[in-house]
Amino acid sequence: MSDSIYIEHAIQNHPRVLDLTTRYPNARRIFCERYNEVFNPAAQNFRLQKNNPALILAQKQSGFVLPVPEGYGVGGEHNFYFSHMLNCVYDCRYCFLQGMYRSANYVLFVNYEDFECEIDKTIGAAGDAECWFFSGYDCDSLALEGLSGFVTHFLKFFAERPRAYLELRTKSTQINSLRSHEALSNVVVAYSFTPQAISSALEHKVPSVEKRIAVLQELQQLGWPVALRFDPLIYCENYQFYYKELFAQVFAVLDSQKIHSVSLGPFRLPKSFYNNISRLYPDEALFAGPLALNKGMVSYPEEFEQEMLTFCEKEILEHVPAEIFFPCVAV
Amino acid sequence: MSLYFVTALKAEAAALIDHYRLKARTPKGLFPVYESNTEAHACALVVSGIGKPAAAAATAYLHSLMGEPRDAVWVNVGIAGHHTREVGELVIANKVTDAATQRSWYPPQVLKHTLSTEALITVDRPETDYPKPVMYDMEAAGFYSIASKCSSMEFVQSCKIISDNQQSPADDINRDYVKRLLENNINILADFVKRLEQYATEWRRINAMPEAYDHFVQQWHFTVTQQNILKTQLRRWQVLLPDQVCDISAYKSCRNASEVLSSLGDMLDKRPVKFGM
Numbered sequence: 158m159s160d161s162i163y164i165e166h167a168i169q170n171h172p173r174v175l176d177l178t179t180r181y182p183n184a185r186r187i188f189c190e191r192y193n194e195v196f197n198p199a200a201q202n203f204r205l206q207k208n209n210p211a212l213i214l215a216q217k218q219s220g221f222v223l224p225v226p227e228g229y230g231v232g233g234e235h236n237f238y239f240s241h242m243l244n245c246v247y248d249c250r251y252c253f254l255q256g257m258y259r260s261a262n263y264v265l266f267v268n269y270e271d272f273e274c275e276i277d278k279t280i281g282a283a284g285d286a287e288c289w290f291f292s293g294y295d296c297d298s299l300a301l302e303g304l305s306g307f308v309t310h311f312l313k314f315f316a317e318r319p320r321a322y323l324e325l326r327t328k329s330t331q332i333n334s335l336r337s338h339e340a341l342s343n344v345v346v347a348y349s350f351t352p353q354a355i356s357s358a359l360e361h362k363v364p365s366v367e368k369r370i371a372v373l374q375e376l377q378q379l380g381w382p383v384a385l386r387f388d389p390l391i392y393c394e395n396y397q398f399y400y401k402e403l404f405a406q407v408f409a410v411l412d413s414q415k416i417h418s419v420s421l422g423p424f425r426l427p428k429s430f431y432n433n434i435s436r437l438y439p440d441e442a443l444f445a446g447p448l449a450l451n452k453g454m455v456s457y458p459e460e461f462e463q464e465m466l467t468f469c470e471k472e473i474l475e476h477v478p479a480e481i482f483f484p485c486v487a488v
Numbered sequence: 489m490s491l492y493f494v495t496a497l498k499a500e501a502a503a504l505i506d507h508y509r510l511k512a513r514t515p516k517g518l519f520p521v522y523e524s525n526t527e528a529h530a531c532a533l534v535v536s537g538i539g540k541p542a543a544a545a546a547t548a549y550l551h552s553l554m555g556e557p558r559d560a561v562w563v564n565v566g567i568a569g570h571h572t573r574e575v576g577e578l579v580i581a582n583k584v585t586d587a588a589t590q591r592s593w594y595p596p597q598v599l600k601h602t603l604s605t606e607a608l609i610t611v612d613r614p615e616t617d618y619p620k621p622v623m624y625d626m627e628a629a630g631f632y633s634i635a636s637k638c639s640s641m642e643f644v645q646s647c648k649i650i651s652d653n654q655q656s657p658a659d660d661i662n663r664d665y666v667k668r669l670l671e672n673n674i675n676i677l678a679d680f681v682k683r684l685e686q687y688a689t690e691w692r693r694i695n696a697m698p699e700a701y702d703h704f705v706q707q708w709h710f711t712v713t714q715q716n717i718l719k720t721q722l723r724r725w726q727v728l729l730p731d732q733v734c735d736i737s738a739y740k741s742c743r744n745a746s747e748v749l750s751s752l753g754d755m756l757d758k759r760p761v762k763f764g765m
């Protein structure tokens with residue numbers, strides 16, 4: 158747990174703030190007017206802050222529900238994302254958050270009810286069409302559940318709105334909130350994977366592939382729709398061997414008939430994010446690899462990317478039907 | 489490594505001058521500066537005089553005098569008042585607010601430490617009523633207005649020793665008293681600073697220019713853009729070929745910088761990226 162909690166003045170008496178400050182009485186409390194006074198200043202070092210990130214309790218004021226970037230989605234007609242948190246306890250070297258934010262502090266927006274209100278408006282505006290809401294875009298949906306209670310809160314909300322779908326995107330094995338709730342057919346728990354050798358090198362503090370698979374299996378047995386996100390695809394020597402092994406590991410354990418969806422995402426970063434991250438981690442093997450700039454995005458050269466996508470697609474389709482496979486979900 | 493202190497008073501500086509074995513810089517300039525300079529460690533201190541504008545000016549002066557160093561540790565050390573905190577306690581500022589403008593800075597607390605931290609308000613006139621449960625001083629906001637532009641905020645800190653409170657008013661403060669307060673805390677303060685320096689040293693090591701860089705730029709003319717590409721390629725070299733020295737003689741047939749860069753790039757693109765194998 159963070160040893161410093163920044164609190165926006167206006168929400169110091171919000172029930173979630175009072176609960177958190179009571180639970181962490183030894184954390185130093187620092188008051189601010191708006192979270193961005195702490196989070197946004199330019200001269201901050203994400204890498205250094207990752208050693209001891211603080212928690213910032215804030216109130217989101219606007220932009221509660223946003224349309225997803227093009228290509229993001231798993232077949233739904235209307236796709237949106239919402240972020241109750243910025244930043245993540247894990248430390249994946251490819252994560253775009255490091256390039257997007259200057260601070261590694263965790264921002265938790267405590268006004269969940271305002272998110273709910275906007276989600277309801279969005280559902281209403283869509284009429285009879287299915288709406289998908291993706292969480293875990295600017296954070297991991299489950300990793301800080303003990304602190305945020307986010308999943309527990311939103312399961313109740315989505316349980317009453319069966320026409321709306323929620324995707325929880327995670328690498329966390331903390332699934333108590335899901336264990337203690339009846340499975341919901343409109344809440345999909347999506348786990349991201351890279352092969353263990355890559356994960357060990359690049360996904361710092363993330364539970365092992367084996368542990369994540371075990372948790373996925375348990376969730377599937379409990380009746381939760383589960384999904385697989387092989388995203389981002391990371392190029393390395395012998396990647397074919399590692400990905401083949403990963404697919405075999407996952408599909409040996411999961412019931413393929415009951416998997417909600419499987420998607421692949423290439424490694425891509427906007428140029429400015431890439432520049433920021435590679436400045437923070439000039440010693441990182443990921444950025445020493447063959448990378449190319451294409452239409453403002455840094456990615457593997459097209460021939461590498463295509464080769465990997467084709468290989469992984471072929472392998473995945475050995476295990477699951479094409480209807481649940483989404484080959485190129487944008488990062 | 490570079491370490492810079494800003495204090496308001498000579499009495500606040502005395503223990504630091506002693507501890508870091510600093511010598512007065514001559515000839516005297518706008519502000520008194522004390523320094524010690526070895527190849528591995530540059531340390532300097534400026535005495536600003538009282539007040540926010542003086543602290544800002546002295547910080548800027550020291551920065552330019554020292555050659556505008558990057559990623560240096562900057563520490564404002566001094567005394568502060570507080571309505572209840574015990575006199576003599578060392579407290580790290582976790583928020584610095586300029587009372588006149590209401591602008592605030594939030595020094596990131598990346599070090600895990602057990603020292604007390606507290607918000608600090610910089611006032612234009614001595615504050616003897618301590619209306620809020622925070623520290624009061626007259627310089628920190630001036631220091632931050634400049635130091636926050638000189639280095640990453642993690643390396644810019646303000647350390648205050650409580651000199652007065654409701655029981656022990658500011659009227660009793662004199663030179664010897666201030667000197668003693670600093671002397672009593674110098675070891676704790678130096679320990680905190682040392683840990684900050686370790687972070688800064690590590691950061692510098694990560695960002696150090698690859699050794700071969702100078703050899704290349706002496707041999708060929710690189711434009712600024714090409715210099716950046718060269719740095720990137722040489723860093724890739726360090727990661728992909730950690731046991732192999734980048735020998736400039738391998739590129740002697742290159743006629744210009746772009747040939748060097750494409751040759752380096754082509755070679756590195758062919759090197760496999762390995763993860764934990």
Ligand code: SF4
Pocket residue numbers: 244245246247248249251252253254295296297328
């Ligand atoms: S788990 Fe996701 S959000 Fe967290 S660091 Fe990794 S990529 Fe980023």
